[in-house]
Amino acid sequence: MVERTLELNNIFGSLADSTRRDILRRIAQKELTVGQIAKPYRLTLAAISKHLKVLEKARLIVKHRRGKEQLVQLAPLALKDAALYLQHYEAVWNQRFDSLDKYLKTINHKNYGK
Amino acid sequence: MVERTLELNNIFGSLADSTRRDILRRIAQKELTVGQIAKPYRLTLAAISKHLKVLEKARLIVKHRRGKEQLVQLAPLALKDAALYLQHYEAVWNQRFDSLDKYLKTINHKNYGK
């Protein structure tokens, strides 16, 4: 397996912000409009719009228009990518080093470049 | 369960950079000195030192001195935190919405603030 470098940069970059994680949590329960998403925060709509753009670029959400509103939906496959990435390290935090080492030797070592 | 906001910010922020992910991969197989870590990249030692600081702040690595060198070791519990965070969404990418919804209702909704 080869690390999807740029994708992981965007996915983890998205998750590095609390507001964005909170937005993901909320839309995981129910899709919301941009306005509904913005309401709980003391940020401007433009700021929320930017956060949504970051999430969209990372393929963590999709938007579709319903009349004058935009409905925002979780697109969880990118989250799965992140989880799969971390899963490679599961053996380490379980102190089962052998199996991890075996795995790590199979992945592409020269794929860290932007 | 309550989201460890600042910790997750630092952990995901660390993982958002390809060089840092590559460093983690390499030290997962064997602890390395700072110099050994730096060698494969066309970056200065100071740049690598900064990356290691980021990883250290996120508690993803620990350093200990051996003579004039610093040995760098993976500290995988922070990675586990990230994996646990993502695990909350497993039901979503598996299209099992009910169980996710149940889970999400139990976590702290007001903990996204920096």
Add this chain to the structure above:
DNA sequence: ATATTATTCAACCATATGGTTGAACGTACT
């Protein structure tokens, strides 16, 4: 056509991030 509502865009600002260079520090070796 005009107005209203929902969202985005553009310009701007402050701070963060990722990099460099050159000096400084810590430890070991003669």
Add this chain to the structure above:
DNA sequence: AGTACGTTCAACCATATGGTTGAATAATAT
């Protein structure tokens, strides 16, 4: 004590990020 090696610090630079405000766009309603 002096030298060499490994690493970090400080200052600086360019670009990215996260926020604002005010104008612009898109769809609906009057």
